[in-house]
Amino acid sequence: MKTHYNRVSILNILEPIDLVLANYRIEISKHPDPDTFGLIEQYEEFYGIGFAICQTFLVSMHKGENKFVAFKKGPFHSTGKSYAEITNACANYWKHNNEWDKTRLSKQTQATVEVFERLSVDVWGPYPLSSMFYTLLGDNATFIELLSYLNGWANDVNEQHRDCKE
Numbered sequence: 347m348k349t350h351y352n353r354v355s356i357l358n359i360l361e362p363i364d365l366v367l368a369n370y371r372i373e374i375s376k377h378p379d380p381d382t383f384g385l386i387e388q389y390e391e392f393y394g395i396g397f398a399i400c401q402t403f404l405v406s407m408h409k410g411e412n413k414f415v416a417f418k419k420g421p422f423h424s425t426g427k428s429y430a431e432i433t434n435a436c437a438n439y440w441k442h443n444n445e446w447d448k449t450r451l452s453k454q455t456q457a458t459v460e461v462f463e464r465l466s467v468d469v470w471g472p473y474p475l476s477s478m479f480y481t482l483l484g485d486n487a488t489f490i491e492l493l494s495y496l497n498g499w500a501n502d503v504n505e506q507h508r509d510c511k512e
Contacts (some may be wrong), residue, residue: 353497356403357490363396364488371486386473393475394440396489400496401437404430407500414457421498423482425464429495435461436478439469 370389374380381387408416417430435458446455448470462469467477483491 352403352406353493353500356399356493359399360396360489360493363392363399364490367392367396367488368486386476390473390475393479394437396479396492397433397436397440397475400433400489400492403493403496403500404434407503411503416503419499419502421495423465427461427464428499429482429492430499432461432465432478432482433492433496436475440475443469 367389370385370392374385374389377383377385404417405413413434417434418428419430420428422428423432438454438458439462442455442458451459459469462474462478465478465481467474467481471477479487479492
């Protein structure tokens with residue numbers, strides 16, 4: 347039941363973010379110079395917020411397991427990385443990339459960079475979060491779609507947790 351409650355709560359938060367992103371896509375397509383006017387940067391920030399919200403769902407569902415082990419469980423993207431692991435990496439990028447020193451990356455930062463590289467996205471290039479999202483789900487996808495994959499992950503984690511108790 348907790349999975350359903352958390353999913354509904356997260357869904358209610360993600361719906362307006364998906365709407366904002368759809369509006370930005372329209373605005374960016376119509377604007378003569380969206381990059382100079384900061385529209386694409388703002389668009390990118392909303393991807394970061396969306397990934398962070400999805401990470402909140404993941405963390406609330408992993409049931410005390412080592413989250414790095416739990417996040418490697420399926421469902422899996424065609425690259426072999428799980429949707430949970432990719433989501434976690436994207437949220438961590440958004441929250442921490444301004445702290446990173448390219449010459450001295452921590453193990454956790456290296457793991458995040460590796461996830462981006464697995465999806466052929468340059469973490470040091472422009473707009474890596476929107477690039478990750480497009481690579482993950484395709485053009486015009488939504489965080490609601492991503493949540494359906496993450497919900498599948500949560501159901502599997504809950505089922506495995508239940509099986510361990512029996």
